[in-house]
Amino acid sequence: MITDPKKRDVALVVDDSPETLRFLTDALDGAGMTVMVALDGVSAMRIVDQITPDIVLLDAVMPGMDGFETCRRLKRDAGLDGVPIIFMTGLAETEHIVCGLEAGGVDYVTKPIVVEEMLARIRVHLANARMTQSARAALDVSGRYLLAVNSHGKLLWATPQGQKLLADTLADDAMDDFVLPDPMPQWLDQAQKGKSAAKTATMASFPGHEQLRLQYMGKLGPNEFLLRLAKDSGAEAPAEFSRELGLTTREGEVLSWLSKGKTNRDIAQILGLSPRTVDKHLEQIYSKLGVENRTAAAAIAVNAKNLKQ
Numbered sequence: 001m002i003t004d005p006k007k008r009d010v011a012l013v014v015d016d017s018p019e020t021l022r023f024l025t026d027a028l029d030g031a032g033m034t035v036m037v038a039l040d041g042v043s044a045m046r047i048v049d050q051i052t053p054d055i056v057l058l059d060a061v062m063p064g065m066d067g068f069e070t071c072r073r074l075k076r077d078a079g080l081d082g083v084p085i086i087f088m089t090g091l092a093e094t095e096h097i098v099c100g101l102e103a104g105g106v107d108y109v110t111k112p113i114v115v116e117e118m119l120a121r122i123r124v125h126l127a128n129a130r131m132t133q134s135a136r137a138a139l140d141v142s143g144r145y146l147l148a149v150n151s152h153g154k155l156l157w158a159t160p161q162g163q164k165l166l167a168d169t170l171a172d173d174a175m176d177d178f179v180l181p182d183p184m185p186q187w188l189d190q191a192q193k194g195k196s197a198a199k200t201a202t203m204a205s206f207p208g209h210e211q212l213r214l215q216y217m218g219k220l221g222p223n224e225f226l227l228r229l230a231k232d233s234g235a236e237a238p239a240e241f242s243r244e245l246g247l248t249t250r251e252g253e254v255l256s257w258l259s260k261g262k263t264n265r266d267i268a269q270i271l272g273l274s275p276r277t278v279d280k281h282l283e284q285i286y287s288k289l290g291v292e293n294r295t296a297a298a299a300i301a302v303n304a305k306n307l308k309q
Helices: 018-030 041-050 067-076 094-103 115-142 160-170 184-193 239-244 249-259 264-271 275-289 294-308
Strands: 010-014 034-038 055-059 085-089 107-110 146-149 155-158 203-206 209-221 224-231
Touching (some): 010 018, 010 041, 018 034, 018 115, 034 041, 041 067, 055 067, 055 115, 067 094, 085 094, 085 115, 094 107, 107 115, 146 160, 155 160, 160 209, 160 224, 184 203, 184 209, 184 224, 239 249, 249 264, 249 275, 249 294, 264 275, 275 294
Parallel strands (some): 010 034, 010 055, 055 085
Antiparallel strands (some): 146 224, 209 224
């Protein structure tokens, strides 16, 4: 993602104190940022309906909806999953800090606010957010079948290829409110907590669509889990097949699908790989088999299967 170097970062400041809002507005404006202000959580929700800020500074203690609940709603209802939220408060007890982080905040500054420290923290979190956005953009371009969900199984984001594979298989074009069906959230909980050492614990199939599988890849954030999609039509290359031809298991799978007439793009979708990765596997396969093209490689694979039967 290319960003405009002249673009001013937008900060949303939410605090019920007019004096604090004036102080922070002057400080942030002096640092070259565009500042929006809200006196309470409800007003903040209205603002983010119109414009998405780059960062949010949020008072933890406010009348009505407090900062913790405001943070949860901003992350859940307003879709600000990738926007860093920094809590500001005079509360310094560990339980309050933990509460803020669990609500979705990335940092915690105590009042009275030291401007230089606050600006330094803002710069760090803005840089981290941009790196995350760039990484997601790179995944989009690379053709990966990836998605991220929260602990309840709600879809947070997906690469275009991942979203298309989900929609095509499940016959559902509305992916905005997509949630993993039961019992997949329970599987996700077990996988991310490492409750089972078995490899199958990191894999799950969609109920009613067993050919569509999810693989648990890891934890990206406090409540963000990365999953890889793979579509399996029910045929796998036997381990013996791979060993006889001197191939790795993955190369054997690629060759098996190649021998069934599948295109590189088909193989990528079935195995949950990028087309570029399939190309690299095929290069290795051709080299190991001593052939120059897919036709010759497929012929060797078919012959190997016939000999086993």
